[in-house]
Amino acid sequence: MTVPSSARFFMTSGLHPPHALLILGFVVSVGVWTTVLSPAELDSALAMVLFIQMFLASTGFLVPARRGHFDALLVARNRRTGPMVWHWAMSAAPGMVAWLGLAGVGYLAGSPVAESSLIGGRAAAMAIVSLVAWAAGMTLQRGAAGVIWAGVLVALLIGRADLLSPPSMHVFAGAGWTVVRVALTLILCPFLLIGRHPAIGPAPVCASVLLAAVVTLAVLRRAERLDLYLVDRT
Amino acid sequence: MKTRLELAAVSKAFGRHTVLNQAWLQVRAGEVVGLVGANGAGKTTLLRIAAGLVRPDGGSVRWAPMQDSEAARIRYYGGEGTLPPSIPARRWAALFGEPVDERRRIGHLSRGTRQLLGLRVLLAGHDADLLLLDEPWEGLDPDGSAWLTETVRKWRARGAAVLISSHRLYDLDAVCTRYLLLESGRCQAVTDRDLRPRVDQLAHAVRSRGRA
Numbered sequence: 001m002t003v004p005s006s007a008r009f010f011m012t013s014g015l016h017p018p019h020a021l022l023i024l025g026f027v028v029s030v031g032v033w034t035t036v037l038s039p040a041e042l043d044s045a046l047a048m049v050l051f052i053q054m055f056l057a058s059t060g061f062l063v064p065a066r067r068g069h070f071d072a073l074l075v076a077r078n079r080r081t082g083p084m085v086w087h088w089a090m091s092a093a094p095g096m097v098a099w100l101g102l103a104g105v106g107y108l109a110g111s112p113v114a115e116s117s118l119i120g121g122r123a124a125a126m127a128i129v130s131l132v133a134w135a136a137g138m139t140l141q142r143g144a145a146g147v148i149w150a151g152v153l154v155a156l157l158i159g160r161a162d163l164l165s166p167p168s169m170h171v172f173a174g175a176g177w178t179v180v181r182v183a184l185t186l187i188l189c190p191f192l193l194i195g196r197h198p199a200i201g202p203a204p205v206c207a208s209v210l211l212a213a214v215v216t217l218a219v220l221r222r223a224e225r226l227d228l229y230l231v232d233r234t
Numbered sequence: 235m236k237t238r239l240e241l242a243a244v245s246k247a248f249g250r251h252t253v254l255n256q257a258w259l260q261v262r263a264g265e266v267v268g269l270v271g272a273n274g275a276g277k278t279t280l281l282r283i284a285a286g287l288v289r290p291d292g293g294s295v296r297w298a299p300m301q302d303s304e305a306a307r308i309r310y311y312g313g314e315g316t317l318p319p320s321i322p323a324r325r326w327a328a329l330f331g332e333p334v335d336e337r338r339r340i341g342h343l344s345r346g347t348r349q350l351l352g353l354r355v356l357l358a359g360h361d362a363d364l365l366l367l368d369e370p371w372e373g374l375d376p377d378g379s380a381w382l383t384e385t386v387r388k389w390r391a392r393g394a395a396v397l398i399s400s401h402r403l404y405d406l407d408a409v410c411t412r413y414l415l416l417e418s419g420r421c422q423a424v425t426d427r428d429l430r431p432r433v434d435q436l437a438h439a440v441r442s443r444g445r446a
Contacts, residue, residue, distance in 0.1 A: 001309065001330045001331065001332065001355055001356060001357075001358045001359050001361075002330055002331035002359070003330065004329050004330065008329065009329065012321065012325060012326075012329045013318055013321060013329075014318065014320050014321055064318070067315070067316065068312040068313075068315065068316025068317075069316060069317070069318040071285070071287065071310055071311075071312055071316055072309075072310075072330070072355075072356070074286075074287060075285045075286060075287065075308050075309065075310045076307075076308070076309075078305055225289065227287075227288045227289055228282065228287040228288060229248070229278075229279065229282060229287075229288050230278060230282070230312060230315075230316070
């Protein structure tokens, strides 16, 4: 028996259901079509991919691990950190590839937001969703974190929560607690980084990505110590 | 013989339920140890602690490789239920470098076929110091059981240390060099290989502990 690399193991072990990948493929196809026809519409396609990524990246590590599906890999490795980092990478990969593909098409089509979707605020939105959805879904069933997150956003929408209060969103640097508050708002609703919302300065954007990364690292550290007892043997 | 696995005073509780209470266990190279005990005695928990998947609350676990410069090479099999059901059997086996003809998804196979698939993948090659097998004979037909028994013997002959948990006492008897009874969270030696009849003694030990 040759124990495969973590990347190959998770690529083969079906982290994403086929129908979710089909939906992603359909959304990307529609996105490419609309972007080619109207490069300014790239944002709509990116928002759809971002929404799907909320579910795709939430693959749930602990549930299959406690069913023993990852035993062969985890027993062969001294530490869990490496396999878990690869689990995150493989969970986020389909959405990220779709995002990069759309951004590339937008760039070639001359979309005004293509650059931001590769290295700017829009790219930060993708990073936040990829990190937070995986970390929040660590102990949940596949896709559950996406469902909860979408539910919270819908609740905010129905409640007409004013996430875009103008003074706080125009922070460009410095303002300490305000930067953290805006960063937390962006983590809650990364869609604020897409579209024609009020300009958000680089400080809260960077802080939000940093916070999302810190949360993910904390979850990784915690999961390293979790017991993988068998919960279901049928 | 060099010790490949040592559990020293290992304790484990899930909530208020104490599963292991100062359990001691050693498995040496070239030795097959049978772990027996009533249902719920903690055999699976002990094996998963030995595999490094569950952390003990107290005590220590030590693995020793064949060569001191390397990390111990451990293989653990938790049963057919631990195989991912949505993956085609052929793809799963190919992941570990084993050729298999079966194209159906693992979840669509019979229980025995799944068990055999998992064992064939796990026991292929001979590059491990320690084998941990949880109920490996469950669901196997006579041919599969015979193959497994023969394969475990080969591993033992090549110097691997093997720890097997099973209720199939006659199958255990065919491969084990000694037995441990897990009862009240502790491992107790049941009988010596030379004592007869071993299986009856084992069965009596498990039955009487189960009633207690």
